[in-house]
Amino acid sequence: MTDITLALPFALPPAEMAPHLLRALQAPALAALLGRHSQQQLHSFTQHSRVLPHEAWLARTLDLVPSPITFQTGAPLAGACMRGCGLSAQAAAGHWLILQPAHIQVSSTHPSLADPRALQLDEADARALYDAARPYFEELGKPLLFAAPGLWFVRADDWAELATASPDSVVNQNLGDWLPEGDRARDYRRLQNEIQMLWHQHPVNAAREARGLPSVNSYWCWGGSSNAAPASAPTLAVSGGPSWLQALAAPELRQASVDQLLARPGHSVAVVADLIAPGQASEWAEWIAALQHIDQHWCAPLLAALKDGRVGRVHLMLSHRESWLEVISTKMAQRKFWRQPNLNLLKQA
Template sequence: MPHITLVLPHLLPLPEFAPDLIRALQAPALASLLTRTSAHQRSAAADTARALPHEQWLARTLGLAQDGRPAFAAAAMRGFGLDPAGGTWFIVNPAHIQIARSHSMMADLRHLGLSEDESRALYEAARPLCEDVGHALLYGDAQTWFLRADDWTGIDTATPDAVAGMDLSDFVPRGKEALPLRRLQNEMQMLWHTHPVNAAREGRRLPVVNSFWLWGAAADAPRLPGQLSSIGVPGWIRGLSSRALGSLDELDGALAQDGTLVVGYLAEAAIAADWGTWVQQVQQLEEQLFAPLHAALVQGRIRKLRLVLSSREALAEFTTTAMAQRTFWRRPTLERLT
């Protein structure tokens, strides 16, 4: 019987909203999984300025942290069939930067809705510019490219989800190599400003791609431990995954052996503080994920289930077994989400 770890970013609501959100949820299977446990712990994230708690957890668990920072680029490249070739690579995400009166802000990358054709066209325009200044640029998917910059290893960067919706002045890349990065960003902005892709997107009232975000530097790609499956996640997590699910209807296959499943459905609503949509999505997960997991656990098809839940500020882990689920005197409740 397999041991399963389920990672659910943003299932922990922020404290100021938690009581109302929990009252709005009808999730008995999730309540049982959280209440009838053999172990649980919760901790405040040490530093969410550069990476969110679940991103830090993935970096630690997969052995992809360097100098305390998530170093996902080289391993994600391998997932896209690309060879890091011993260099230092960064993840590059095409982005939309919003300029306000007092600050600038990067929109959640999920809002771009960038198609493969659009991304390929922007990539092909950007690649010669990068190569002219000595940096190879490789294509992963519409939202995930990779830049080689062996001499930029000291740049202090943040993950896109840590930055989305925040004042960008707090996340300006730091380090002695940051100047050539900013120069490349400025040149890319000018290149894309008049690009036909952006002209067409403006005509459809879609956000233009007017910059890129660089992060996740890694110089090597160690063999990743265990089986990692994912669904509803950014491209870099799909790149780390040995299996990407098309829908939760494929859940049985992901539960057939020991492994970790990352479910990213809640991120967009939580980052936008769209709590009505968040409640609806948790209800869908109750039906399509938590109830089947609870049934599999009670029926003995899963030996042990570990839930790794996060918010922007905290991380919580819950471990349960079929034996723990038999502790009928523990009334199921969602209070542990607070």
């Protein structure tokens, strides 16, 4: 029997906005899955964690960390991303971190990390910046690997205890609160400063600014891991999302559709990442439009498959910065006609 888990990061609205957003939201299939459920559980999450709830949930789901575990030093996703990029041999040797080119913006009060999605970094620009930076890393015995324009990896065995934060947990926050911490944090910052000065004068950034694009003036490291591949993990599919998330899925499931999952036996997990950017930026009209699109193209087909027996169970994971909600619905639960479809669970998070 096919079971499908659908993860929707940032599908939970902030408590103060929930009543207004849900009055405007038209999501009948999601309302049926939430209103007619067999199980539901809300999990709280510390605001000081260095990953977001959906990132912690994903690391556990992919069997990359034991459970229970805290995420004060970050989520060990680098090795799994490398394996997805065809770098299994390298991932098996040493401690690796995800390195993402970044734009640091400075306001009147504090510096912050701009949303990496806004970089629009293409292959040519990324390769030029990578080629300029690589000798600096290699001089320190830290190999730098290029996987995609926004996804590089650095081996740093002596940074294994460095506490790092995921980019999405840092976006729009005071950067000073989220810088890497640990015995080698000063070494990290020294190298980062050198690369910042190198890239500041690079022709790529002059050309980008002329095109109205943000400069690539820094990088962000996170997700360090020295772990071997897990013994088993569910099939992961991804729709939308950054390069690191895409790398966790099989190539044929990196822009997946619900039909692909319905055709697969066993347990599949789909992460639909279209709500992260508008949720982070509080762009609520865009958030509503994206969730209604998800309702039509993901929730409605899953609900139909659940009712006609093609799917045995639909497991929803919905989150925001401080918690995540898990809801399970079955064919039997959908027969509870006395329960009206509703979105009330989104208000309780």
